[in-house]
Amino acid sequence: xxxxxxxxxxxxxxxxxxxxxxxxxxxxxxxxxxxxxxxxxxxxxxxxxxxxxxxxxxxxxxxxxxxxxxxxxxxxxxxxxxxxxxxxxxxxxxxxxxxxxxxxxxxxxxxxxxxxxxxxxxxxxxxxxxxxxxxxxxxxxxxxxxxxxxxxxxxxxxxxxxxxxxxxxxxxxxxxxxxxxxxxxxxxxxxxxxxxxxxxxxxxxxxxxxxxxxxxxxxxxxxxxxxxxxxxxxxxxxxxxxxxxxxxxxxxxxxxxxxxxxxxxxxxxxxxxxxxxxxxxxxxxxxxxxxxxxxxxxxxxxxxxxxxxxxxxxxxxxxxxxxxxxxxxxxxxxxxxxxxxxxxxxxxxxxxxxxxxxxxxxxxxxxxxxxxxxxxxxxxxxxxxxxxxxxxxxxxxxxxxxxxxxxxxxxxxxxxxxxxxxxxxxxxxxxxxxxxxxxxxxxxxxxxxxxxxxxxxxxxxxxxxxxxxxxxxxxxxxxxxxxxxxxxxxxxxxxxxxxxxxxxxxxxxxxxxxxx
Ligand code: NAD
Numbered sequence: 001x002x003x004x005x006x007x008x009x010x011x012x013x014x015x016x017x018x019x020x021x022x023x024x025x026x027x028x029x030x031x032x033x034x035x036x037x038x039x040x041x042x043x044x045x046x047x048x049x050x051x052x053x054x055x056x057x058x059x060x061x062x063x064x065x066x067x068x069x070x071x072x073x074x075x076x077x078x079x080x081x082x083x084x085x086x087x088x089x090x091x092x093x094x095x096x097x098x099x100x101x102x103x104x105x106x107x108x109x110x111x112x113x114x115x116x117x118x119x120x121x122x123x124x125x126x127x128x129x130x131x132x133x134x135x136x137x138x139x140x141x142x143x144x145x146x147x148x149x150x151x152x153x154x155x156x157x158x159x160x161x162x163x164x165x166x167x168x169x170x171x172x173x174x175x176x177x178x179x180x181x182x183x184x185x186x187x188x189x190x191x192x193x194x195x196x197x198x199x200x201x202x203x204x205x206x207x208x209x210x211x212x213x214x215x216x217x218x219x220x221x222x223x224x225x226x227x228x229x230x231x232x233x234x235x236x237x238x239x240x241x242x243x244x245x246x247x248x249x250x251x252x253x254x255x256x257x258x259x260x261x262x263x264x265x266x267x268x269x270x271x272x273x274x275x276x277x278x279x280x281x282x283x284x285x286x287x288x289x290x291x292x293x294x295x296x297x298x299x300x301x302x303x304x305x306x307x308x309x310x311x312x313x314x315x316x317x318x319x320x321x322x323x324x325x326x327x328x329x330x331x332x333x334x335x336x337x338x339x340x341x342x343x344x345x346x347x348x349x350x351x352x353x354x355x356x357x358x359x360x361x362x363x364x365x366x367x368x369x370x371x372x373x374x375x376x377x378x379x380x381x382x383x384x385x386x387x388x389x390x391x392x393x394x395x396x397x398x399x400x401x402x403x404x405x406x407x408x409x410x411x412x413x414x415x416x417x418x419x420x421x422x423x424x425x426x427x428x429x430x431x432x433x434x435x436x437x438x439x440x441x442x443x444x445x446x447x448x449x450x451x452x453x454x455x456x457x458x459x460x461x462x463x464x465x466x467x468x469x470x471x472x473x474x475x476x477x478x479x480x481x482x483x484x485x486x487x488x489x490x491x492x493x494x495x496x497x498x499x500x501x502x503x504x505x506x507x508x509x510x511x512x513x514x515x516x
Contacts, residue, residue: 044229071237172200174253290444
């Protein structure tokens with residue numbers, strides 16, 4: 001099967017009026033569809049349950065967008081058994097056929113792009129560009145993993161042995177459980193699920209309860225693309241009930257999780273326990289939180305550094321695992337940096353995602369509570385430069401907040417806040433900056449602003465983070481170009497969007513035949 005080389009999907013430019021109009025029109029169309037009920041989908045059949053939960057608009061917190069049936073323990077069992085039965089066929093479907101379904105799904109997502117964005121703007125509170133970049137990344141994952149399975153299913157290099165015909169083939173694992181977060185509600189969900197499916201596995205998908213609609217849209221797109229019933233099963237529900245029972249099920253072979261460190265550790269422990277009847281050790285792909293730093297060296301352009309820090313700290317309200325939550329600034333440029341930072345942050349406007357404000361709401365009441373309580377901690381650990389409180393409006397709006405003069409060991413320097421809160425730390429020299437950047441239990445992303453080549457080379461060696469950038473922001477990883485995943489408590493370094501990723505959903509089998 002011949003395919004064109006992979007290329008990243010371009011992001012729509014919303015300084016262009018016609019794109020704004022297209023997005024507004026799609027928002028209006030989606031608004032006409034609000035308030036419907038959505039079922040669970042197992043083996044292509046719709047299931048309703050008595051208990052329901054709502055998806056809300058964080059920009060206008062009492063607005064219900066959709067209502068979903070809530071999965072039960074019985075349905076967990078049915079979904080896993082269905083996926084297990086379907087695996088007996090799906091594993092033998094050729095890689096070409098599986099890849100074609102992903103390419104078709106990418107084409108459908110391209111056509112429905114503004115509609116997908118619109119749901120995300122309403123459900124996750126992303127502005128137009130953030131939502132569009134998320135949808136573009138999802139399309140990239142479909143295109144990239146489609147190509148990757150063709151590579152893994154082709155002839156693999158192996159050392160010849162005289163008198164034998166040997167081959168190494170990659171085969172799928174079995175039933176996978178996919179548990180994504182809400183913050184890249186389409187891209188990460190699509191990435192983990194499509195990688196598992198294109199590798200020949202069957203999946204039970206439990207979307208985040210904050211963004212179930214994004215999971216439903218993907219289910220619908222895969223069905224439209226011709227995915228046979230039972231390969232993807234859609235099972236929203238509570239993390240503790242549906243999530244835990246899925247992970248513990250003896251017929252589940254692997255778990256693909258992205259979310260917080262606390263839940264990741266819990267699921268890793270749960271998956272490690274061998275259940276009665278289970279005949280394998282479960283594989284866990286577990287991507288977790290971050291406490292990401294940008295080092296601002298004295299040998300740099302301060303304006304560029306300020307721009308990079310602001311974009312990384314406050315893009316999507318700081319709710320990215322890759323968000324900069326610590327700026328480590330050299331003492332000799334510290335005052336200048338802080339002054340420019342204050343001006344830049346003061347300019348950020350906050351309002352409803354639907355109206356495309358630069359900053360929208362945080363995702364939920366729980367997120368708002370937790371971020372506000374960290375702000376109170378921050379007030380005892382540093383000097384408040386900007387924000388530090390809620391912003392006006394009927395959604396979960398929080399002002400972009402900066403604390404300066406924060407100690408590298410303070411709580412707000414160490415714990416993931418996952419909101420628009422930045423700690424600025426003064427460092428006496430470059431050596432100390434590197435040490436501070438490495439002083440957390442996480443190791444996800446980071447950036448260094450410096451013009452000095454020697455310092456760049458030193459950081460390349462010494463910084464223990466999965467995605468390290470120089471002279472640019474530390475968010476915005478691109479599929480193919482920036483394989484993504486972190487070290488230590490940031491996860492298992494799965495490198496989503498990279499050439500090693502599908503291996504996590506495959507196992508290698510060696511076949512050796514004696515020849516005369
Ligand atoms: P979360 O851990 O609260 O939830 C993640 C998923 O796990 C959701 O689907 C949730 O319903 C489910 N879940 C929650 N409790 C569960 C339980 N007891 N059993 C089974 N499933 C359960 O995380 P979140 O708030 O959705 O996402 C934010 C977190 O994700 C942040 O920590 C962020 O850094 C991290 N994240 C990491 C990456 C990465 O690539 N490393 C990417 C995005 C987000």
